[in-house]
Amino acid sequence: MKHLVLVFILVLFSGYYCNGQKLGAREIVNRALKVHTGGKVLSQYALNITYDKPGTANPGLVQTNPWLSLIDSLMLTMLDSMRREMEIQKAETEKSMYSFFNELHEGQKEKYDFDLTSKIAATTILRPNQLKGRPDTSRTVYALDPNANAFYHLKNNPVAILQLMAMDTSELNYTGAVTFEGLDYHVVQVRVGVKWLDVYFDGQSNMLSKLFIMQVDTDPLIGRGPVYYKDIIYYKQFEKKEGFWVPNEIEEANSQNEFTIRKKMEWVSINKPFAPSTFAAEPSEYDRVKYNISEIGKDLYVLEVSRKVLNERSLLKVTETEGISLFATLSNIDLSNEKYLSALKEKFPNTQVRNIFNLDRLSGVLSLSAFFSGKTHYYAPIGTGFFAEEKIRAYESPREDSTRQVLRKEGLLTTFDADFKTADVETLILNPVRKDEFESIWVAYYLPKDRAIFINGTPFHAGSSSGEASKLDKMLYELASKRSLSIEKIIY
Secondary structure, three states: OHHHHHHHHHHHHHHHHHHHHHHHHHHHHHHHHHHHHOOOOOOEEEEEEEEOOOEEOOOOOOOOOHHHHHHHHHHOOOOHHHHHHHHHHHHHHHHHHHHHHHHHHOOOEEEEEEEOOOOEEEEEEEEOOOOOOOOEEEEEEEEOOOOOOHHHHOOOOHHHHHHHHOOOOOOEEEEEEEEEOOEEEEEEEEEEOOEEEEEEEEOOOOOEEEEEEEEEEOOOOOOOOOEEEEEEEEEEEEEEEOOEEEEEEEEEEEOOOOEEEEEEEEEEEEOOOOOHHHHOOOOOHHHHOEEEEEEEEOOEEEEEEEOOOOEEEEEEEEEOOOEEEEEEOOOOOHHHHHHHHHHHHHHOOOOOEEEEEEOOOOOOOHHHHHHHHHOOEEEEEOOOHHHOHHHHOOOOOHHHHHHHHHHHHOOOEEEEOOOEEOOOOEEEEOOOOOOOOOOOOOEEEEEOOOOEEEEOOOHHHOOOOOOOOOHHHHHHHHHHHHHOOOOOEEEO
């Protein structure tokens, strides 16, 4: 009977116990929020972050490195001379890790703009690029979802984290008081997606001090998974800015690494309105592309396509009677070709594109549909190997195949694997003899009246210091010499 009474009491009061746990967690969060904000509400903020030299993690947190453990186990079976050599290599590997962490973020700058009221943010990251001589810039505008991504995007700001945790919809759990690195903390778990994150509150100041994020590697490079580890964020050097206590430094540790990432925080503005353009959507990659057409001779033009990563050039032959002959490597993306055609129409509004001489095989004709209304004639080398026309029919759409057949029937598609001539253009096959069926056909187009050649390549193939030319350049030189071609211009 006593056992039944005990079970009844435990069942009856278990709900009260759970509610007490939740209440304790919210009390801790609300108390910390009041300390950090003084009762104010954080609605907007702008933050700049730069990176300091890496720090050293608490040795008690760092897990055993499986790679170094493997080396240690192998060294036990080695001869003395080999063991000494491996010890040297191991020491050099450990030293190089610091350099790796230092170079990972060296010179990187980050800019964050958050509008918590409108639930929108913009992030700009500048990374040094020694090859370009200027930083690479990436910008992202994104929505903040309090139930999904917002917590991770706001992790640099403990005040914003506390406001999320204080929401009625947040799931909290008080796990108790702990001593960590010699200091006392209250630990509250918050549910973010499918994870529970541990938030550490200083036992004396009640401020949000640390954030623990449990991670798992299900397929480690060495050993068997799963391997569990922690990401730890330390909030340091708090200072009152516009009535809010925010950190001037953040240190990020990972229990798998002995070095930490150290950030310096510059709070640019807090609760100040943003300019309307701050959260303007980024233009698409196609909108970023610039088209510049330059005249290089009588009726001859170069169209340069400037992209974020690289530039491409095309050759244009433009006459009032014959229209535009375009020499290029066109994309298999509809939108890209539509932009291409728009650039041509803007420069030559009353001139039709009559011919397209493609340097590469046509991977698809439907992507060229922007040119269909002009009855443009397409020229391209045949596909080889897996890209031979009889093979690609097996996996291309019926509409693609039927369109290709219609263009052939109308005399608007010519594919080739040998030299041929039109009234103004000579096609030069640079590799008429190919090693096997998989070797692509390399083409150059020669305009004898203009003494110009268009070829797929780059002038940087020939190194000024080495004096070496690419295989393609050599083929062109040999063919031009053999046929005594008169050439004044080579357009890449």
